[in-house]
Amino acid sequence: MSPHKTPDSSRRSDRSRRAIHDAALALVGEVGYARTTIEGIAARAGVGKQTIYRWWPSKAAVLMDAFLDMSARQASEAAEAAGAGDGGEYAIPDTGDLAADLRLVLRATVDELNDPATEAPTLALAAEGIIDPALGAQFVENLLEPQLQLYVARLRAAQEAGEVRADLDPRIALELLIAPLAHRWLLRTLPLTHAYADAVVDHALRGFLDRP
Known part of the structure; x- marks a missing residue:
């Protein structure tokens, strides 16, 4: 007889967490955040409600964790595609x-904001973060800030290369690039396109460049 194998509880937990993450993201995309419930997530994931409450205090916390996990996987794939290799960190190209x-x-950002898989959870977390400051702070710290620092690094490299003004504040400069996209995306009154992203870059750089 073959020896009895003890079930791997950690692998079972990982499978359950991934199923819950996938269920939360799918439901928010299908029915919206307001109609997404812990009960619905549990049923979709094939787990009990108590399993979810053992790991997360609310549906907002589930969605946050699911979105951060999805973003981390996407960043890892982007890093590999950019040649950073396994475990490498993604950076804005410096050609x-x-x-x-x-x-x-910015074109990649437009594609991400227009992607149905990320659009609904991003909107839900942005709105919920206004109501729940702790959740909002977590969203900024774990998701937004690491992405913003990529712009800071690229703009500082441009300063060192003499491409932009020496007195440029990279933090303010990146906001001039990112804010117009976020503004148009939130208002939903005008299309968010690659052409618009290109125009934002062109207009912003007129104030960045180290030339008359």
């Missing part, structure tokens, strides 16, 4: 052409 590099990353 020596700041305008082209910024257009590339």
